[in-house]
Amino acid sequence: xxxxxxxxxxxxxxxxxxxxxxxxxxxxxxxxxxxxxxxxxxxxxxxxxxxxxxxxxxxxxxxxxxxxxxxxxxxxxxxxxxxxxxxxxxxxxxxxxxxxxxxxxxxxxxxxxxxxxxxxxxxxxxxxxxxxxxxxxxxxxxxxxxxxxxxxxxxxxxxxxxxxxxxxxxxxxxxxxxxxxxxxxxxxxxxxxxxxxxxxxxxxxxxxxxxxxxxxxxxxxxxxxxxxxxxxxxxxxxxxxxxxxxxxxxxxxxxxxxxxxxxxxxxxxxxxxxxxxxxxxxxxxxxxxxxxxxxxxxxxxxxxxxxxxxxxxxxxxxxxxxxxxxxxxxxxxxxxxxxxxxxxxxxxxxxxxxxxxxxxxxxxxxxxxxxxxxxxxxxxxxxxxxxxxxxxxxxxxxxxxxxxxxxxxxxxxxxxxxxxxxxxxxxxxxxxxxxxxxxxxxxxxxxxxxxxxxxx
Amino acid sequence: xxxxxxxxxxxxxxxxxxxxxxxxxxxxxxxxxxxxxxxxxxxxxxxxxxxxxxxxxxxxxxxxxxxxxxxxxxxxxxxxxxxxxxxxxxxxxxxxxxxxxxxxxxxxxxxxxxxxxxxxxxxxxxxxxxxxxxxxxxxxxxxxxxxxxxxxxxxxxxxxxxxxxxxxxxxxxxxxxxxxxxxxxxxxxxxxxxxxxxxxxxxxxxxxxxxxxxxxxxxxxxxxxxxxxxxxxxxxxxxxxxxxxxxxxxxxxxxxxxxxxxxxxxxxxxxxxxxxxxxxxxxxxxxxxxxxxxxxxxxxxxxxxxxxxxxxxxxxxxxxxxxxxxxxxxxxxxxxxxxxxxxxxxxxxxxxxxxxxxxxxxxxxxxxxxxxxxxxxxxxxxxxxxxxxxxxxxxxxxxxxxxxxxxxxxxxxxxxxxxxxxxxxxxxxxxxxxxxxxxxxxxxxxxxxxxxxxxxxxxxxxxxxxxxxxxxxxxxxxxxxxxxxx
Numbered sequence: 001x002x003x004x005x006x007x008x009x010x011x012x013x014x015x016x017x018x019x020x021x022x023x024x025x026x027x028x029x030x031x032x033x034x035x036x037x038x039x040x041x042x043x044x045x046x047x048x049x050x051x052x053x054x055x056x057x058x059x060x061x062x063x064x065x066x067x068x069x070x071x072x073x074x075x076x077x078x079x080x081x082x083x084x085x086x087x088x089x090x091x092x093x094x095x096x097x098x099x100x101x102x103x104x105x106x107x108x109x110x111x112x113x114x115x116x117x118x119x120x121x122x123x124x125x126x127x128x129x130x131x132x133x134x135x136x137x138x139x140x141x142x143x144x145x146x147x148x149x150x151x152x153x154x155x156x157x158x159x160x161x162x163x164x165x166x167x168x169x170x171x172x173x174x175x176x177x178x179x180x181x182x183x184x185x186x187x188x189x190x191x192x193x194x195x196x197x198x199x200x201x202x203x204x205x206x207x208x209x210x211x212x213x214x215x216x217x218x219x220x221x222x223x224x225x226x227x228x229x230x231x232x233x234x235x236x237x238x239x240x241x242x243x244x245x246x247x248x249x250x251x252x253x254x255x256x257x258x259x260x261x262x263x264x265x266x267x268x269x270x271x272x273x274x275x276x277x278x279x280x281x282x283x284x285x286x287x288x289x290x291x292x293x294x295x296x297x298x299x300x301x302x303x304x305x306x307x308x309x310x311x312x313x314x315x316x317x318x319x320x321x322x323x324x325x326x327x328x329x330x331x332x333x334x335x336x337x338x339x340x341x342x343x344x345x346x347x348x349x350x351x352x353x354x355x356x357x358x359x360x361x362x363x364x365x366x367x368x369x370x371x372x373x374x375x376x377x378x379x380x381x382x383x384x385x386x387x388x389x390x391x392x393x394x395x396x397x398x399x400x401x402x403x404x405x406x407x408x409x410x411x412x413x414x415x416x417x418x419x420x421x422x423x424x425x426x427x428x429x430x431x432x433x434x435x436x437x438x439x440x441x442x443x444x445x446x447x448x449x450x451x452x453x454x455x456x
Numbered sequence: 457x458x459x460x461x462x463x464x465x466x467x468x469x470x471x472x473x474x475x476x477x478x479x480x481x482x483x484x485x486x487x488x489x490x491x492x493x494x495x496x497x498x499x500x501x502x503x504x505x506x507x508x509x510x511x512x513x514x515x516x517x518x519x520x521x522x523x524x525x526x527x528x529x530x531x532x533x534x535x536x537x538x539x540x541x542x543x544x545x546x547x548x549x550x551x552x553x554x555x556x557x558x559x560x561x562x563x564x565x566x567x568x569x570x571x572x573x574x575x576x577x578x579x580x581x582x583x584x585x586x587x588x589x590x591x592x593x594x595x596x597x598x599x600x601x602x603x604x605x606x607x608x609x610x611x612x613x614x615x616x617x618x619x620x621x622x623x624x625x626x627x628x629x630x631x632x633x634x635x636x637x638x639x640x641x642x643x644x645x646x647x648x649x650x651x652x653x654x655x656x657x658x659x660x661x662x663x664x665x666x667x668x669x670x671x672x673x674x675x676x677x678x679x680x681x682x683x684x685x686x687x688x689x690x691x692x693x694x695x696x697x698x699x700x701x702x703x704x705x706x707x708x709x710x711x712x713x714x715x716x717x718x719x720x721x722x723x724x725x726x727x728x729x730x731x732x733x734x735x736x737x738x739x740x741x742x743x744x745x746x747x748x749x750x751x752x753x754x755x756x757x758x759x760x761x762x763x764x765x766x767x768x769x770x771x772x773x774x775x776x777x778x779x780x781x782x783x784x785x786x787x788x789x790x791x792x793x794x795x796x797x798x799x800x801x802x803x804x805x806x807x808x809x810x811x812x813x814x815x816x817x818x819x820x821x822x823x824x825x826x827x828x829x830x831x832x833x834x835x836x837x838x839x840x841x842x843x844x845x846x847x848x849x850x851x852x853x854x855x856x857x858x859x860x861x862x863x864x865x866x867x868x869x870x871x872x873x874x875x876x877x878x879x880x881x882x883x884x885x886x887x888x889x890x891x892x893x894x895x896x897x898x899x900x901x902x903x904x905x906x907x908x909x910x911x912x913x914x915x916x917x918x919x920x921x922x923x924x925x926x927x928x929x930x931x932x933x934x935x936x937x938x939x940x941x942x
Binding site: 041046172200248437 | 519520524529682686688689691692693695697700703712716718719721723724727742743752753759764769774775776777784791792796798800801810811889896903904
């Protein structure tokens with residue numbers, strides 16, 4: 001299936017201060033942001049207007065439902081303030097207030113409107129905690145269970161210690177068979193998705209921060225998970241998931257032949273803080289590979305829900321084929337974030353850590369992203385977007401190694417992965433110890449002062 | 457005698473900073489203490505470094521590394537250094553530098569002796585104070601002696617610090633030239649395209665109808681260049697699949713050759729950048745906005761986005777490590793991943809992008825001889841892999857184009873047959889024992905002596921750049937592209 005996309009015509013540039021009519025039926029548009037004035041080349045990014053569903057958001061009949069949704073989502077949006085600003089704006093319009101006054105009023109309103117999270121799907125709106133919809137329990141082996149760190153040491157396959165001064169917090173190296181496993185997982189995941197009709201695209205890891213914002217991620221402030229480049233390189237941020245780059249790709253496009261199914265492998269960057277003791281090692285890292293699924297459907301709830309369940313089914317099929325013990329959770333509103341109307345998380349049992357760790361997630365974002373990125377169908381209606389993780393590589397490695405560990409610390413390789421590893425191995429074992437480099441960390445910068453050092 | 461204060465141009469330019477001192481070294485304090493002749497020199501701020509922390513800075517700054525400061529290394533290479541510095545238009549008195557380093561070593565030895573003496577005196581004073589019936593004058597004498605030693609040590613330290621801020625920094629900024637260095641670019645060889653399909657010439661498309669890669673990309677809608685970031689691009693199915701497939705194919709080749717695969721972090725801090733390339737400012741690199749974990753470039757604790765397939769994280773893995781079993785050498789390692797670098801031109805082309813997918817190699821050898829043997833082997837490996845894509849040209853770069861860490865560098869260019877130009881898709885640097893000397897990475901031999909290791913490293917293949925070449929070379933002949941999927 002070829003990618004059928006019709007690009008929209010170039011939009012005329014918009015002035016920064018313009019009068020906009022305030023009514024429930026009208027489209028409200030945010031002003032364009034000017035590109036930064038940096039000497040390093042910085043492309044002029046033309047962002048489409050954000051077209052929110054004001055008919056719904058400003059309707060007093062919906063106020064209570066929206067307020068409840070905001071509260072359930074732990075969002076800091078304020079529907080009462082929104083309605084006050086809308087009313088004040090109408091008043092100004094009636095009093096024929098100055099153009100710029102109205103524009104200021106509108107900007108304030110828009111700034112509040114964009115904070116509103118997506119409405120939760122009715123099936124999850126009343127959940128107080130995630131609901132387990134599927135669970136396959138782990139059958140422990142007869143032997144002692146090792147943690148991933150111990151398995152990695154036996155395989156000679158990873159390094160986590162003494163890295164911070166050179167490569168930063170939470171950095172890691174995968175070496176030997178675990179590095180090969182990383183590549184094998186990527187190749188396998190892509191091959192699976194291609195069989196399921198997903199088209200592979202290769203995406204950028206560096207994006208304008210406005211694209212990331214429009215996908216629903218917070219880019220600013222202390223709690224942001226987004227890394228940014230030095231401002232001398234313009235407004236550039238590191239993508240936390242291929243979803244953002246794909247969203248950027250689809251921005252301003254009209255799509256035919258829906259549903260559209262895209263997959264991408266990307267390097268993901270997240271400045272996530274550690275939250276508890278399970279976050280050590282490979283579980284929570286700042287840089288990792290991920291294979292992502294992204295679907296665009298007609299702008300109908302049934303269509304995006306169908307896509308969500310299709311993606312979930314694919315995820316489950318993939319984890320089943322790897323023989324993993326996992327559970328699927330239908331997430332409660334407080335876990336959805338802003339963009340998702342509904343989300344399923346998949347958690348794999350990690351016996352070395354003795355807890356269920358998230359390895360995948362899929363979200364139905366309905367028209368939340370499409371309205372912000374102006375993704376429409378051939379009739380000009382906003383599409384729905386759905387995304388899901390086919391393979392978050394570090395946690396997949398963690399789950400595979402801990403669940404499929406053998407008595408001596410090697411790892412049984414699930415059949416589907418074997419052909420992607422050299423020699424089609426059924427067991428992952430490291431190099432013989434005699435062939436491995438034994439490296440000792442030097443504890444002091446002055447260590448060699450008191451040693452015999454050849455003066456070469 | 458006034459010492460000449462100099463600056464030199466490195467490849468791509470190195471600008472001496474005029475603005476504020478780093479908070480670690482106080483200019484005003486130095487100028488008060490030093491003689492007037494030195495005071496004039498010291499008006500310029502001292503050089504900054506994350507790699508080398510001077511004695512003066514060590515009270516406030518944690519010292520992570522102690523690079524080797526062996527004058528013998530300079531003495532041995534003095535002649536080639538003089539030639540290369542002249543070639544690079546750098547004026548530096550190497551004889552003076554050599555003398556300063558030798559003097560520095562003498563001062564350090566004396567300083568260590570004096571510290572030892574002082575320590576012994578302090579212990580003696582302690583013991584004497586505990587003795588009963590001791591003459592107080594004896595203790596006073598010892599205290600006076602210790603105090604005098606302390607003053608002498610302080611003055612000695614000032615002298616040492618002055619050399620550290622000048623000569624040591626100059627030494628650490630010397631180019632790594634040695635016997636393999638050539639002064640001018642040199643064509644090493646040209647290798648023909650290893651075309652696996654001898655297409656019947658009568659069916660081959662006439663040359664004038666062949667399209668350039670840009671035209672092919674436009675015609676078949678293979679790439680979308682985007683304003684989402686500088687030089688960003690989206691590869692669609694054909695090229696996206698080819699990109700992934702080439703990663704797998706070359707991975708298998710390298711594993712068959714006995715290489716070990718690494719997957720590396722994409723970030724490296726200033727100390728890694730400076731230790732590996734000698735460039736404290738990361739002039740070709742992208743640095744991140746500070747967070748709570750790292751600072752800006754001024755702080756010398758910046759974080760650079762280099763990519764896991766860059767040599768920086770690969771070599772940083774070994775920094776401050778000793779190899780306990782050198783019989784495993786040579787080590788041959790490779791990584792597949794991203795490379796990120798600055799692109800100062802405005803363009804839409806796969807040949808010049810901030811982000812690339814690439815494969816990088818590192819060879820670690822036990823000796824210079826072993827390194828040179830491996831050099832031949834790895835050059836052949838490059839040729840073997842690259843000739844599958846097109847005609848290959850290997851050029852050895854002249855001294856003025858080398859990074860500080862490079863004794864020499866071979867660049868690999870593959871021909872774009874329709875666009876009629878050669879594109880650099882790989883390079884291999886001979887670094888010798890440069891990293892060993894700077895990053896405290898050594899091998900421990902059977903006599904418990906620490907020796908340097910010798911390295912070669914470089915990009916085996918920039919996959920993003922090879923894609924246009926594959927497009928041009930294989931157009932109108934699907935069999936040629938099929939081999940990459942076999």
